[in-house]
Amino acid sequence: MRTGIATVCLSGTLEEKLRAAAKAGFGGVEIFETDLVTSSLSPEDVRLLAEDLGLGLDLYQPFRDLDSVPEELYRANLRRAEAKFGLMGRLGIETILVCSNVGTASIDDDALRTEQLHGLAELAADHGVKVAYEALAWGTYVNDYEHAWRLVADADHPSLGTCLDTFHILSRGWDTEPIEKIPGEKIFFVQVADAPKLSMDVLNWSRHYRVFPGEGQFDLPKFLGHVAHTGYNGPVSLEVFNDTFRQADVERTAVDAMRSLIWLEERTAQHVAAQRVAAEHDGALAAPAAKPAMPLRTLPEVAPPSGMNFAEVTAEDTHPLERLLAQLGFASQGEHRTKPVSLWTLGDARIVLNRQQARGVAPGISALAFDVDDAVKAVARASQLKAVPVARASQAGEEILQAVRAPDGTEVFLCQDARWTREFGGGEGEAAHDGDRSPSSVGSGARGGRARIDHINLAQPWQHYDEAVLFYSSTLALTPQPSQDVSSPSGLVRSQVMQTPLADGGRAVRLALNLAPWVRADSVRGTVFDTFAEHIAIEVPDLIAHAQACRRRGLPFLPIPDNYYEDLDARFELPPGKLAALREFDLLYDRDEHGEFLHFYTATVGSVFFEVVQRIDGYDGFGAPNAPVRHAVQHAAQHRGQR
Structure with a gap:
């Protein structure tokens, strides 16, 4: 499983974050826009540093409030997007995260959203960039991953796919089984975060109380098991907004983060194997099914202490x-x-x-x-x-x-x-x-x-x-x-x-x-x-x-x-x-x-x-x-x- 982490998860400067992620063993990182804007490193310097550290630069994010807007604002959004696509070329990043609109002045029209996402994908293709569209849990009109996927499917462009984020899906209690209906090649990115189950507005819950997998109460192995069955084989990346993590030692937090993904990978492998055994027992599988494209490693199995x-x-x-x-x-x-x-x-x-x-x-x-x-x-x-x-x-x-x-x-x-x-x-x-x-x-x-x-x-x-x-x-x-x-x-x-x-x-x-x-x-x-x-x-x-x-x-x-x-x-x-x-x-x-x-x-x-x-x-x-x-x-x- 290819592992990744968003720079927003860690404390310190962008350079410190990249070095900590590499030292902890991550395969790649998501560059959060604020980290780049506030960095003294040029995009070219960031690209070279990542190459020296053996890190992939997997995602640039976030691009906000593109869709569901009047034509004049949409044209301005495309100009903004084109500037970001050029910046991504300098960084060597191929995928950008685009979030569903959270503005109150947006227009509730799926046909308009589909048209605007297709136009963005056309522009992205000209720059060799892919767009991963994500439904934010507090999106004004698009807050459900299935809705986001329908828009992507209707837009029907090879440079447009969807991003699945565990927090936005599980915080709203959405059923995760329909994930398996999404073709793996149209899932452009997967972000994971755990969280304690709290009774509060989802935006503040997301911004302050996410934790790494295994430290909260979400059923992440079940979620990732569904993703694995789609054939997805891209990065599984942490996006965790947490006030404590962003104040703690950057190297220590990166190690904790990497441990959480190793734990999640093992638990997902166990979940997938258990599902397969149950299906074979119930006669649901007439013939051996193909293994998920996502490679899932396991650790030495040990019994709990006695x-x-x-x-x-x-x-x-x-x-x-x-x-x-x-x-x-x-x-x-x-x-x-x-x-x-x-x-x-x-x-x-x-x-x-x-x-x-x-x-x-x-x-x-x-x-x-x-x-x-x-x-x-x-x-x-x-x-x-x-x-x-x-x-x-x-x-x-x-x-x-x-x-x-x-x-x-x-x-x-x-x-x-x-x-x-x-x-x-x-x-x-x-x-x-x-x-x-x-x-x-x-x-x-x-x-x-x-x-x-x-x-x-x-x-x-x-x-x-x-x-x-x-x-x-x-x-x-x-x-x-x-x-x-x-x-x-x-x-x-x-x-x-x-x-x-x-x-x-x-x-x-x-x-x-x-x-x-x-x-x-x-x-x-x-x-x-x-x-x-x-x-x-x-x-x-x-x-x-x-x-x-x-x-x-x-x-x-x-x-x-x-x-x-x-x-x-x-x-x-x-x-x-x-x-x-x-x-x-x-x-x-x-x-x-x-x-x-x-x-x-x-x-x-x-x-x-x-x-x-x-x-x-x-x-x-x-x-x-x-x-x-x-x-x-x-x-x-x-x-x-x-x-």
């Missing part, structure tokens, strides 16, 4: 963390044989404390590890999706762990087993852990009653939030769940859960990505507070018993307000004894139609804290109604600590 192998926290001084883990019931498995790293375990939950290259570093989550079937294949897939491999220094006899770096800098390890634990405590770490059947690690919980990592919550930089969602969904096959907004003393926190399903209806892996409000300066004390730390959640079989044991070990619990328990009683009418136990140990509670959820949080050390949870029956959430309470209590504790 669990969390470990979490790593890096800090210069790990003593506060060691004390906290001991109070939570974790046992030290000793130091690594060659590195300043220690391992702590509770049942199947493993926490690595890393002091390497940590001078001046406060405690924070630095790495995650997932259980996978084939680590080498999983890393190969991630690398093809533009993930950066992470090298782990290993000496003779040590495990070689595969890892890549996530968008926020977190190292993501892909593990087939836990043999690496033998490198701790003289080689007895995992064996000692396997034999531990203390009361705190057995019961009726998951994995035969042993404690385990239930989920990990990571805070994401605002400019890379959507990138992180695509990274984890494309490289690890985690499925994004509907996002939620959680209130806190500093504003709303947007939370996006990524998870993998199990056959029994449970979840093997849960990863929550949080986009927190801006960190703000305290006007009284002049101190910057960040209450949006990250956390590691541990599932145990019996939370109340575990909380009792933690209190005996001296764990300080976050004080939950009495108002919370009064509200809890009003909402759930819990048995008095159960409510009293929750209140006694500062525990939080939630319930839905599937089951119950108990949990508590620790204080924050650096930027990390721990949560301990118990899932009863089929509860699969995260206690979201309790999140504002947690935010408020931790916020208050952090302010008290600054006094």
